[in-house]
Amino acid sequence: MSNGLIQGLAAYFLWPGLLAGALLGWLYLWLSRALIARMQRRFGPPFYQPFFDFVKLLGKRSMVPAGTAPLLYYGLPLAAVISITLALAVMPLPGGLNASFTGDLILVLYLMEMPAFCDILAGFASRSIYGQVGSSREAALILGYSLPFIAAVSALAIQADSFRMVDVLALPFGPVHVLAAAAFILAVPARLKSNPFSIPNAEQEIVAGPHVEYNGPALALFELAHGLEFVAVGALFSVLFIPRLPSAGLNLVLYLAAGLLLVLITSVLAAATARLQIHRAFRFYWTWGALAALGCVVLAALL
Amino acid sequence: MGLFSSILKLSRRRSPWVYVLNAGSCNGCDIEIGSLLSPRYDMEQIGALRQGSPKHADILLITGPLTLRSADAVRSIYAQIPEPKAVVAVGSCPATGNVFAGSPTVEDGVLHVVPVDVFVPGCPPRPQAILAGVQEAAHLLAEGKTGRWHKEKHHE
Ligand code: SF4
Numbered sequence: 001m002s003n004g005l006i007q008g009l010a011a012y013f014l015w016p017g018l019l020a021g022a023l024l025g026w027l028y029l030w031l032s033r034a035l036i037a038r039m040q041r042r043f044g045p046p047f048y049q050p051f052f053d054f055v056k057l058l059g060k061r062s063m064v065p066a067g068t069a070p071l072l073y074y075g076l077p078l079a080a081v082i083s084i085t086l087a088l089a090v091m092p093l094p095g096g097l098n099a100s101f102t103g104d105l106i107l108v109l110y111l112m113e114m115p116a117f118c119d120i121l122a123g124f125a126s127r128s129i130y131g132q133v134g135s136s137r138e139a140a141l142i143l144g145y146s147l148p149f150i151a152a153v154s155a156l157a158i159q160a161d162s163f164r165m166v167d168v169l170a171l172p173f174g175p176v177h178v179l180a181a182a183a184f185i186l187a188v189p190a191r192l193k194s195n196p197f198s199i200p201n202a203e204q205e206i207v208a209g210p211h212v213e214y215n216g217p218a219l220a221l222f223e224l225a226h227g228l229e230f231v232a233v234g235a236l237f238s239v240l241f242i243p244r245l246p247s248a249g250l251n252l253v254l255y256l257a258a259g260l261l262l263v264l265i266t267s268v269l270a271a272a273t274a275r276l277q278i279h280r281a282f283r284f285y286w287t288w289g290a291l292a293a294l295g296c297v298v299l300a301a302l303l
Numbered sequence: 304m305g306l307f308s309s310i311l312k313l314s315r316r317r318s319p320w321v322y323v324l325n326a327g328s329c330n331g332c333d334i335e336i337g338s339l340l341s342p343r344y345d346m347e348q349i350g351a352l353r354q355g356s357p358k359h360a361d362i363l364l365i366t367g368p369l370t371l372r373s374a375d376a377v378r379s380i381y382a383q384i385p386e387p388k389a390v391v392a393v394g395s396c397p398a399t400g401n402v403f404a405g406s407p408t409v410e411d412g413v414l415h416v417v418p419v420d421v422f423v424p425g426c427p428p429r430p431q432a433i434l435a436g437v438q439e440a441a442h443l444l445a446e447g448k449t450g451r452w453h454k455e456k457h458h459e
Contacts (some may be wrong), residue, residue: 041342042342042345042348044345044347044348045348045350046317046348046350049318052318053318054314055311056315056317056318056361058311059311060386061385061386062385208355208356211356212356212358213356214358219358219359
């Protein structure tokens with residue numbers, strides 16, 4: 001019993017949860033910034049940059065905007081970090097917790113949605129007009145990218161006939177995987193709010209979106225949650241689409257490779273494109289995203 | 304505690320986020336600041352990012368001679384940057400008023416309005432000089448030596 005508790009705490013705080021997730025998240029954030037810089041023929045930030053940014057923000061004096069409850073102001077970024085870490089800890093990753101239960105896939109989907117919801121609430125709570133515009137854009141964007149994202153996950157769940165992640169993991173690799181992976185990758189840039197879909201946090205255009213009034217430690221937590229989101233999306237990708245090998249070491253390499261692949265795809269896309277208008281992004285997801293979603297679900301139902 | 308504060312010091316030096324404020328500038332200085340983002344000068348190498356919100360910034364870059372109308376905006380923006388913060392006055396305008404000196408529509412010098420840590424002279428200064436000014440301000444932030452040059456405006 002207490003052994004299980006220790007294992008659970010280790011999974012949450014060390015691997016694959018908070019500590020490993022934060023380090024990996026900083027690595028991914030740096031890599032994405034450095035890749036974009038290289039593609040623009042710049043040098044880009046040094047390797048430790050996301051860590052320095054985080055520590056610097058922690059060390060700033062914070063100002064709670066007038067009219068915002070401090071509990072809400074500090075609670076929202078904290079909730080984002082706590083829930084995304086929980087999503088990482090629950091996933092059946094190599095070396096992680098192997099506590100599997102019925103419906104854990106649904107739980108992970110909910111937990112991964114939490115940072116976006118916290119963003120939206122933060123934007124409205126900050127009482128800044130820019131924050132509110134950013135929040136409403138983010139809410140609209142969620143409606144867009146959720147279609148292919150949830151459909152990709154559901155297609156595999158239909159095939160496995162279960163919402164347990166271990167069952168999905170045990171599926172033999174097939175055509176549904178290819179289509180579902182395409183739908184999943186379609187949703188990733190918007191999930192991570194990177195360039196053609198950097199609509200909610202549109203820098204300079206609407207100042208900084210939902211985070212406009214956030215500063216100091218609270219902003220640091222939001223940045224951390226963003227890094228962890230990067231890791232969690234990569235982890236979910238590896239759970240859903242990467243077949244497991246008998247060797248634990250190789251599985252670990254594949255897990256990291258899945259994350260790096262997503263970083264590469266989003267960075268190339270971000271460097272090559274400009275920001276879309278929200279209705280164009282929405283239309284994109286409700287035509288191409290819907291087609292991919294329909295395709296993979298129908299294929300999964302037929303096979 | 305000692306370890307954390309030395310890491311914090313290093314982080315403050317390596318991660319200066321800037322907010323650019325045009326206080327009646329002729330745009331010459333703003334164009335030179337814009338080129339800091341270009342491949343040639345690449346401000347991100349020293350960890351600097353241009354932020355859209357003063358609440359995210361560490362360093363305030365002020366350009367222009369501080370017209371009377373912009374003075375309140377400068378005060379307000381300065382107050383919105385969370386501590387610790389530094390101010391870099393870019394160009395000859397905020398330092399002396401430059402060609403606008405003596406005009407009834409400008410403050411005579413930025414020091415009457417907010418404390419300045421680094422002056423970057425030139426009309427406009429070269430991008431390298433602005434970058435050096437940002438780095439100097441980041442050093443001051445790390446050492447905790449910001450906000451020293453300040454004199455109150457004397458009303459007669
Ligand atoms: S210093 Fe020169 S270039 Fe800069 S704002 Fe003043 S007049 Fe323009």
